[in-house]
Amino acid sequence: MTDLRKVGWDDRLAAIFEPHGRSGLFPARVIKQHRGRCRVAGEKGELDAEISGRLRLSITNGSESPAIGDWVGVEPVGQGRGVIHVVLPRRSAFTRKTAGDLTKAQVVAANIDTVFLITGLDANFNLSRMERYLTAAWDSGASPVIVLNKADLRPSLGEILAEVEKIALGVPVIAVSAADGFNLEALKAFMAPGKTIAMLGSSGVGKSTLINRLLGEDRLRVAPVREADSRGRHTTTHRELVSLPGGALLIDTPGMRELQLWADDRGLERSFDDIAELASGCRFADCRHEAEPGCSVLAAVEKGALDPRRLENYLKQRRELGYLALKQDEKARRRSEKAVGRRMATLLKEVKRYKPNYQ
Numbered sequence: 001m002t003d004l005r006k007v008g009w010d011d012r013l014a015a016i017f018e019p020h021g022r023s024g025l026f027p028a029r030v031i032k033q034h035r036g037r038c039r040v041a042g043e044k045g046e047l048d049a050e051i052s053g054r055l056r057l058s059i060t061n062g063s064e065s066p067a068i069g070d071w072v073g074v075e076p077v078g079q080g081r082g083v084i085h086v087v088l089p090r091r092s093a094f095t096r097k098t099a100g101d102l103t104k105a106q107v108v109a110a111n112i113d114t115v116f117l118i119t120g121l122d123a124n125f126n127l128s129r130m131e132r133y134l135t136a137a138w139d140s141g142a143s144p145v146i147v148l149n150k151a152d153l154r155p156s157l158g159e160i161l162a163e164v165e166k167i168a169l170g171v172p173v174i175a176v177s178a179a180d181g182f183n184l185e186a187l188k189a190f191m192a193p194g195k196t197i198a199m200l201g202s203s204g205v206g207k208s209t210l211i212n213r214l215l216g217e218d219r220l221r222v223a224p225v226r227e228a229d230s231r232g233r234h235t236t237t238h239r240e241l242v243s244l245p246g247g248a249l250l251i252d253t254p255g256m257r258e259l260q261l262w263a264d265d266r267g268l269e270r271s272f273d274d275i276a277e278l279a280s281g282c283r284f285a286d287c288r289h290e291a292e293p294g295c296s297v298l299a300a301v302e303k304g305a306l307d308p309r310r311l312e313n314y315l316k317q318r319r320e321l322g323y324l325a326l327k328q329d330e331k332a333r334r335r336s337e338k339a340v341g342r343r344m345a346t347l348l349k350e351v352k353r354y355k356p357n358y359q
Helices: 011-022 053-058 127-140 158-168 184-190 207-215 265-271 273-279 296-303 308-354
Strands: 026-034 037-042 045-051 071-078 081-087 093-097 105-110 114-120 143-149 173-175 196-200 239-243 249-252
Touching: 011 026, 011 071, 026 045, 037 071, 037 081, 045 053, 045 071, 053 081, 093 127, 105 196, 114 127, 114 184, 127 143, 127 158, 127 265, 127 308, 143 158, 143 184, 158 173, 184 207, 196 207, 207 249, 265 273, 265 308, 273 296, 273 308, 296 308
Parallel strands: 045 081, 114 143, 114 196, 143 173, 196 249
Antiparallel strands: 026 037, 026 071, 026 239, 037 045, 071 081, 093 105, 239 249
C-alpha cells in the first residue's frame, strides 16, 4: 500500500476524485512509463496498468493519454494488475510536439511544481536551446529553474552565469557539478516534501549522474559522452518518478535529441519578456519586428541593447508556433468535415430506409 500523501496527493485532488471513488475506482499516480505501458502507485500498492477500452476511444489526441506524474482512477483486476478508467485534470504539464511531421502533442511530465532545465557547461552549452526549453517550461504551468551542470569544466563561472541570466529573466540559474557534488545544496531549496520536480534536458547533460547524487546512491545507469560534441547516449529509456530522501518527488526523463514546441504565445512572451516590453514602444501595434519603420525592437538591436541572436531565436520560435497553430486549425477543420460527412451519410441511410413507396 502506498501513502498517497507521499506521492503528492492533497485535499484538492481528493475533492476532484470523490465521484470516481463512489464508482469503485481507486486513486493512483503514474510513476513509470515505458513503451506505452504504465506502472501506478496507489492505495492498492504498485500495479501494472493498462488503459480501458472506453478511455482509449475517448482520447482525441496524444496529450490526453496517461503520462508520468498523472493522477488516475484505477480498477484492480488481478494480482499486481489494474485498468485505468480516468485521468484527473492536470494542474501543469510539460508538453512537446512529437517528432516528425505529425501534428500531435506528447506530455513529457504532468502535475509538476518545478522544472529543472539541465544543460552542460561543455560543448552541449547552447543559449538558443535554453530559450526554447524556457518557452515550453513557462507554457507548462510549472516554475522553471536553469541548472548548469559540469561546473567543474569552467574555472570561471561568473561570466557564464551572467550570460545565462540575461536570457533567464528572473528564472533561478544554478551552477552545479554532479561529478564532484559542487553546489548541489542549492537545488534542495526547491525540493520540499510532496513537491514534484521534472528533470529535463538533452542527452549527455548529466541528468542520471545528478539524480544519483540527489538520491545518495547509484540507482541509474550512466554513460560517457562523446568528446567531440559532448552528445550522450540514451542511458534513460523510460520515464520514472522517484522519491528523494527529503520527501520530494523527481521525474526522470530520457534525454531529448530535439524539442519541437507545443505551446502558445503566452509561453513565448513570458520567455522573451524583454522583447515584449520593447515591442510596446513600436509605432505599429502589429509590428513583426522584421523590417517595419519605427520598430523599437530593431532599434534596440542597432543600439546594442538587444542581442541579435536573441531576436532571431524569438522570430524563429514565433514562426514555428504560428505554423503549428495553422496545422492545428487545419486538423480541427478536417475532423469537423468528417463528422459532418458521417452525420449526412447516416441521415441519407435513414431517409432511404423510411422513404414511402407510392408504387
